[in-house]
Amino acid sequence: MSMNYAFKALSDPTRRKILDLLREKDMTAGEIADHFQMTKPSISHHLSLLKQAQMVYDERKGQNIYYSLNTTVFQDLLKWVIQFH
Amino acid sequence: MSMNYAFKALSDPTRRKILDLLREKDMTAGEIADHFQMTKPSISHHLSLLKQAQMVYDERKGQNIYYSLNTTVFQDLLKWVIQFH
DNA sequence: CCGATATTTAGATAAATTCCTAAATATCTA
């Protein structure tokens, strides 16, 4: 089930911060990387895990690849958390 | 912030299953362990991480230690997830 | 086509995580 990847993805603070950034607006991989003291390959790796977890979309526009939130898994997460409320 | 421990705790499927069990009823460490093909020390370790994340309470009653859900962190999680909804 | 820019992929390493066995601790009961 895809929730497993989502929970794994959420366990890292860098990835949660990336999601927070994307909540504000869609961003390119480079723009995202500029918010961290970490190399671009490392951020690229985190983005790939978020994509694997179906928490972000990626779309190439020319030289850039834009990342945006994919909210479908968040709905599943919401249902999961509500059970404990 | 305690959310960090909570997200870490949730990243493991065994720990999520423990939480699901405790949703039904409070259970002793031994009862919980009976639901897994894993040694009791391993389950004990998972329980300790859940406690560190403030997702469960533990209370000794005689020889047994009962575990139960602590829902306060789940409320924070709910708020966090809702932001992405 | 070439050089520059944006991003990912590959490969390596250090740190963190999961799980085990053995030993320690706490409680109960005879």
Added chain:
DNA sequence: TAGATATTTAGGAATTTATCTAAATATCGG
């Protein structure tokens, strides 16, 4: 108090994760 039961703590091995540098891929502009 001694033995049995419940649970945790300690220590170690195997796996996974996070990060880096170097190299590869894709696109753009001249």
